[in-house]
Amino acid sequence: MSAAPEAAEATEGAKGGGGKKKLLLIAVPVVLLGAGAGLWFTGILPGLLGMGPPPAAAGEGATAAADAAPRPPAFFDMPEIVTNLNASGRRPVFVKLRSKLEITRAEDAAAITAAMPRLLDLFQTHLRETRPEELRGSAGTHRLRTELVARANIALSPPPGSTQPAPRVTDVLFVEILVQ
Template identity: 75%
Template sequence: MAAAAAEATGAEAGKSGGGRKKLLLIAVPMLLGGIGAGLWFGGILPNLLGMGHHDTAADARGAPQAEAPRPPAFFEMPEIIANLNATGRRPVYVKLRSKLEITRAEDAAAIQLAMPRLLDLFQTHLREMRPEELRGSAGTQRLREELVARANIAVAPPAGSTQAAPRITDVLFLEMLVQ
């Protein structure tokens, strides 16, 4: 009877030992992952790997610094008057004065060269719009987004060119009159 009790105790010990192994196989990687995540999001691990913020003393010793962001430049667009796609006998017109926000002031010359294409794209889009599409701030925002996309298409350099493309980031409406 003592031998049977010893075997039963040994079997129970074997079962509980397997449970401990499974627990260790699950708990240890989770614990290490938690510690790693804490070090990463705490900023310690990126600094150890050389991916964190640089030492300001090293920057003062002559390490190259990144350029400060440039303020945007603005390009004045000529006034555009276009008739809208209106139903009925009476024509509806839109008068638009705007400025283009560009990333670099040096791009103004390239935009001036592309002005005929830019005006054509703006005019054709405005002629296709209905007066109700321009109502409210949502209509104005949709028009702005469409004009930015068209402006970037208009100023893009020809295919195969190595010239950097000017980038238009926004169209600012100075005056928009629908009549």
């Protein structure tokens, strides 16, 4: 009979020690995660891991600061486009579109002027395949804008083997859209 009370005391001792072990196994990772998160969000840990911004070389500080300064966008006026839409019925439906291209650099205006025939062709081809109901509402205007930006960037892509950076159109701003 003396074995039974000893076994009961041993299991009670194991339960008490097991609770402390569980607490220790949970508390240590939580504290480590908290410390790691604190170091990460204060910016210390990314710097220690080499994930911070690269240090500027001597003499390059002024040019790096000038390059990092945001440039104001430049705008390029597109010629007026009048074309028919893809309308079902006997009566033709026309669209008159005046727009501006928002470009990243003002120096790209010459490249855009040189690519103007391709730009106008891509814009008119897209508009001729557009149905009048697709241009209704703000969602239709947004879809048209997105499609024209994509087509403008395709038209302005440099020829293969060119080392010159391609002009980039960031937005098409509508001055006038008239569907009649």
